[in-house]
Amino acid sequence: MPEETLLEFAGVHTHYGDLHVLKGVDYTVARDDIVVLLGGNASGKSTTMKTIMGTVTPSKGEVRFRGAPINRLSTSERVKRGIAPVLEARRLFPRMTVYENLEMGAYTRKRGPDFDEDLERVYALFPRVKERRQQLAGTLSGGEQQMVAIGRALMARPALICMDEPSMGLSPRFVEIVFGIIQTINRQGVAIFMVEQNAHMALQIASRGYVLQTGRVVLSGPAADLAANPAIREAYLGELQVEDS
Amino acid sequence: MTGTAVFLQQLVNGLSLGAMYALLALGFTLVYGILELINFAHFNVFMVGAFVGLIVLQSFGLQGQTVLLHGAPLVLALLASLAVTMLASGVLGVLIERYTLRPMRNVRGPMAMITTIGVSYILFNLVLLLTNAQALNYPDPMPSVDYHLGGVTIRLKAVIIWVVAAVLMWGLNLFVRRSRLGKAMRAVAQDAEAARMMGVEVDQVVMIAFFAGSALAGAAGMIFGLYYNFTQYSIGYTAGLRAFTAAVLGGIGNVPGAMVGGLLIGLIETIGSQYIAAKWADVIIFSILIFTLVFRPAGLLGAQSPNRS
Ligand SMILES: Nc1ncnc2c1ncn2[C@@H]1O[C@H](COP(=O)(O)OP(=O)(O)O)[C@@H](O)[C@H]1O
Numbered sequence: 001m002p003e004e005t006l007l008e009f010a011g012v013h014t015h016y017g018d019l020h021v022l023k024g025v026d027y028t029v030a031r032d033d034i035v036v037l038l039g040g041n042a043s044g045k046s047t048t049m050k051t052i053m054g055t056v057t058p059s060k061g062e063v064r065f066r067g068a069p070i071n072r073l074s075t076s077e078r079v080k081r082g083i084a085p086v087l088e089a090r091r092l093f094p095r096m097t098v099y100e101n102l103e104m105g106a107y108t109r110k111r112g113p114d115f116d117e118d119l120e121r122v123y124a125l126f127p128r129v130k131e132r133r134q135q136l137a138g139t140l141s142g143g144e145q146q147m148v149a150i151g152r153a154l155m156a157r158p159a160l161i162c163m164d165e166p167s168m169g170l171s172p173r174f175v176e177i178v179f180g181i182i183q184t185i186n187r188q189g190v191a192i193f194m195v196e197q198n199a200h201m202a203l204q205i206a207s208r209g210y211v212l213q214t215g216r217v218v219l220s221g222p223a224a225d226l227a228a229n230p231a232i233r234e235a236y237l238g239e240l241q242v243e244d245s
Numbered sequence: 246m247t248g249t250a251v252f253l254q255q256l257v258n259g260l261s262l263g264a265m266y267a268l269l270a271l272g273f274t275l276v277y278g279i280l281e282l283i284n285f286a287h288f289n290v291f292m293v294g295a296f297v298g299l300i301v302l303q304s305f306g307l308q309g310q311t312v313l314l315h316g317a318p319l320v321l322a323l324l325a326s327l328a329v330t331m332l333a334s335g336v337l338g339v340l341i342e343r344y345t346l347r348p349m350r351n352v353r354g355p356m357a358m359i360t361t362i363g364v365s366y367i368l369f370n371l372v373l374l375l376t377n378a379q380a381l382n383y384p385d386p387m388p389s390v391d392y393h394l395g396g397v398t399i400r401l402k403a404v405i406i407w408v409v410a411a412v413l414m415w416g417l418n419l420f421v422r423r424s425r426l427g428k429a430m431r432a433v434a435q436d437a438e439a440a441r442m443m444g445v446e447v448d449q450v451v452m453i454a455f456f457a458g459s460a461l462a463g464a465a466g467m468i469f470g471l472y473y474n475f476t477q478y479s480i481g482y483t484a485g486l487r488a489f490t491a492a493v494l495g496g497i498g499n500v501p502g503a504m505v506g507g508l509l510i511g512l513i514e515t516i517g518s519q520y521i522a523a524k525w526a527d528v529i530i531f532s533i534l535i536f537t538l539v540f541r542p543a544g545l546l547g548a549q550s551p552n553r554s
């Protein structure tokens with residue numbers, strides 16, 4: 001193994017009742033990676049994220065974190081071990097303040113100087129979040145909410161953040177900001193595993209990528225290779241190529 | 246008595262009932278807010294609470310109208326009785342949740358609600374059997390001191406009831422607003438899946454909601470006994486439906502709403518009985534339930550139910 005492996009999927013299958021969603025997938029995320037997961041609708045991207053967080057349990061295969069199998073661990077135990085989510089569509093607690101949302105991110109941790117330190121770190125990354133800390137989260141704009149959602153994940157002091165479509169529904173300006181922040185966080189030592197529809201930008205900041213098709217990984221490799229791959233350019237980068245020219 | 250004095254007197258009386266309904270309504274609202282479940286067992290947790298209160302008060306030697314204790318010992322005995330009653334009722338609520346509702350957690354449709362009706366009947370019939378359907382006298386241990394304010398009589402007992410209810414509601418509010426578990430409770434109520442993803446153990450939060458709601462129902466049961474000087478197997482039904490109306494009126498799932506709704510229903514009951522007729526009280530109250538459901542289903546302060554997405 002080239003770098004230290006953080007997260008591994010080994011032949012993972014998942015089912016919702018009779019519906020077979022992931023059909024034997026393997027992923028690896030290393031300690032300093034930004035890994036992007038591409039794929040069409042209903043290919044199993046969100047299911048992958050849920051399987052990492054433990055709200056979906058594999059019917060076969062193994063999920064490992066820092067080398068230890070975590071198939072049977074509760075979500076709360078996974079958060080304690082250093083995995084935090086940025087959920088699809090942000091999913092803040094709308095009638096709680098921004099500050100309380102950040103507190104919920106640190107729910108599994110003891111309150112202490114670490115908490116204040118992490119809070120300052122989030123405020124430093126997102127001055128806007130600090131300004132709005134006493135506002136109800138539901139009153140923020142989509143972009144601001146996404147900042148809180150990322151801040152909330154950071155409050156768990158994670159080694160790995162799983163993001164489900166962090167740029168979804170954001171204005172181009174905020175998409176820019178969010179991708180920039182993801183790079184900053186990664187440079188601070190947090191591995192990122194993200195699902196993205198915006199393949200063009202995601203592949204620019206990612207180190208590696210996977211392409212999922214109806215529950216199977218059909219392509220994987222360094223992000224630059226994927227960005228140059230004709231099949232991917234056609235499937236995911238089509239309209240953006242026009243923009244680029 | 247002048248017209249104004251009569252009105253004010255009913256206001257004073259309504260406040261005591263309102264305090265009781267508010268405490269009871271909170272249990273409906275806490276559970277609904279988290280599970281989107283109308284817990285009909287709550288009616289009879291309240292009734293059992295009234296009996297537990299009776300037994301505990303008697304075990305402190307507080308029986309009938311005889312005043313055995315005075316001063317500090319009396320206050321301590323009352324507080325201890327209240328604490329034990331709330332604890333026992335809270336545990337009853339937790340057991341009901343753990344053994345009859347948790348197995349239903351992932352069953353869709355009205356199964357869980359129907360289960361609560363079944364549990365309610367079990368409690369009702371158990372107490373009916375154990376008491377031979379008799380009404381039992383409640384002790385009246387508080388010194389009968391009356392205050393007279395401009396033609397209105399305020400009994401010490403009423404003041405004590407208000408203070409106890411206010412302290413309990415203040416405590417609950419503080420718990421829900423400020424404590425770690427209280428915040429987890431609100432988070433689960435607003436988005437259970439997201440809360441789970443933050444590492445919240447949802448079962449634990451549900452348990453706490455049942456404990457808090459049932460403990461408050463126990464307090465309300467004891468207040469019922471002290472206010473009316475009796476308890477009976479059948480008291481849960483009327484009081485429970487009125488408190489449920491209070492929860493809907495205030496906005497189901499909304500904690501301050503349950504408090505406001507409870508007070509309003511108490512006031513409507515006494516004032517309506519005064520100016521229309523006592524037998525119309527339920528007609529008025531349940532008309533309010535229907536009008537709220539039809540014209541303002543979110544209630545006065547806004548319903549807050551879990552986001553199911
Ligand atoms: N909770 C669920 N119950 C049943 N089927 C589900 C559930 N969640 C997702 N699915 C199905 O699983 C498939 C993969 O879904 P998902 O992982 O959300 O896809 P995507 O790649 O678009 O994120 C879809 O066919 C979806 O309908």
Ligand SMILES: [Mg+2]
Nearest residue numbers: 045046047088
């Ligand atoms: Mg998805």
